[in-house]
Amino acid sequence: xxxxxxxxxxxxxxxxxxMPAITPKAxxxxxxxxxxxxxxxxxxxIGSAAVGAIAEDPDLFGTGLxxxxxxxxxxxxxxxxxxxxxxxx
Amino acid sequence: xxxxxxxxxxxxxxxxxxxxxxxxxxxxxRKLLRMGTGEIARFMEDSTYKDAVDxxxxxxxxxxxxxxxxxxxxxxxxxxxxxxxxxxxxxxxxKYLRKFDAWNVKTVFRGLYSHADTDAVRADLVxxxxxxxxxxxxxxxxDSVETVVDALSGTIFDTYLEPxxxxxxxxxxxxxxxxxxxxxxxxxxxxxxxxxxxxxxxxALYAEFLTAEIDxxxxxxxxxxxxxxxxxxxxxxxIEGGTLFEASEMTTLVERQSDLVSRIQDSTYGDExxxxxxxxxxxxxxxxxxxxxxxxxxxxxDHLSYVYPTSVCPVLAYVLAKEREVDNIRxxxxxxxxxxxxxxxxxxxxxx
Numbered sequence: 001x002x003x004x005x006x007x008x009x010x011x012x013x014x015x016x017x018x019m020p021a022i023t024p025k026a027x028x029x030x031x032x033x034x035x036x037x038x039x040x041x042x043x044x045x046i047g048s049a050a051v052g053a054i055a056e057d058p059d060l061f062g063t064g065l066x067x068x069x070x071x072x073x074x075x076x077x078x079x080x081x082x083x084x085x086x087x088x089x
Numbered sequence: 090x091x092x093x094x095x096x097x098x099x100x101x102x103x104x105x106x107x108x109x110x111x112x113x114x115x116x117x118x119r120k121l122l123r124m125g126t127g128e129i130a131r132f133m134e135d136s137t138y139k140d141a142v143d144x145x146x147x148x149x150x151x152x153x154x155x156x157x158x159x160x161x162x163x164x165x166x167x168x169x170x171x172x173x174x175x176x177x178x179x180x181x182x183x184k185y186l187r188k189f190d191a192w193n194v195k196t197v198f199r200g201l202y203s204h205a206d207t208d209a210v211r212a213d214l215v216x217x218x219x220x221x222x223x224x225x226x227x228x229x230x231x232d233s234v235e236t237v238v239d240a241l242s243g244t245i246f247d248t249y250l251e252p253x254x255x256x257x258x259x260x261x262x263x264x265x266x267x268x269x270x271x272x273x274x275x276x277x278x279x280x281x282x283x284x285x286x287x288x289x290x291x292x293a294l295y296a297e298f299l300t301a302e303i304d305x306x307x308x309x310x311x312x313x314x315x316x317x318x319x320x321x322x323x324x325x326x327x328i329e330g331g332t333l334f335e336a337s338e339m340t341t342l343v344e345r346q347s348d349l350v351s352r353i354q355d356s357t358y359g360d361e362x363x364x365x366x367x368x369x370x371x372x373x374x375x376x377x378x379x380x381x382x383x384x385x386x387x388x389x390x391d392h393l394s395y396v397y398p399t400s401v402c403p404v405l406a407y408v409l410a411k412e413r414e415v416d417n418i419r420x421x422x423x424x425x426x427x428x429x430x431x432x433x434x435x436x437x438x439x440x441x
Contacts, residue, residue: 023183043110048097048099048100048103048293052099052100052101052104052107053106056103057107
């Protein structure tokens, strides 16, 4: 593990001293990933509640679906960040 | 349907909230009040009791049909609850539903004591607890109280029943046995929470709900004793685990009813119970107070289930509400059969 870190830091040091370890675009990509993870966690609870409600009354399918995908907006907002962040090169 | 893995509160709570909304309300009860037992059975066929009524309709009629269908509907409902639950929720719910085991054991004792015939006792058993139908039949086939006590060895009631059985033989009264069953049930729920648990941890919420139920039961027992004026030791009826009373102070509280009432008034349940206490003061009837107590417990459990939506509280509140519905329908059907007037029956119902 420790060796890998040393190797990684050597590579990063070699790629150029004026370049950051994580470029702005890479940071934005990370942000999207984290947001998607959070959305997934939120949908887990809502989804299981929605399935419970649909099992009792199939008419609730539409409502359940909408509520389940609502946290997906988190990912869309995070996606905007990718375009807002400037490309440095 | 297993006790391992994380609890699925969201799924179960969503389902029971839907079922809760489908329970009979004021309108349905008002309709039922004007029906005969046959019509009540037909009305139940259009509700959640459809399966139970359908499967029993060919064998039973009238009041029997209503009674059997109610018990079977209740058992099916709670079996379904258990089959949805997972993890800690399953664990807590299964422990709570042992109350039907306690009920069944008490019914068997009473049946033996009063020499009722087996079919009549079977009709009153609710197959919703841990004991399966085969074990219940084994209990039913017992010919003496002692055989039942023996058959129950190895269950949670074991250690409580043995000393009580000696009392039963000495006094020839069922009270010590019934009391032992109740105490075995409540003390096995083990509501005492670990001191480290956070206020809204699953254990703490479960404990809060059960503490309320135990307190209400203690309050009811205390008032009954205070009313009846029988000279029995109130501490023997005391159920550990509540916060409202201590076992040591029961004797003095029961002797002076006004102290008892003011004690309940000043407790944390004062707000919920204020209507119950007014009812007690106004009508001076214990039945009115007990119904008000039931109503207060229902509304307190609802309150808990809205404050902590993803916890065991809404599920337990639903169990209480469902039981209440079954009791109400039974009261209506029995009342109609006995020819009581609508007002008299209405007074027996517990509605929110």
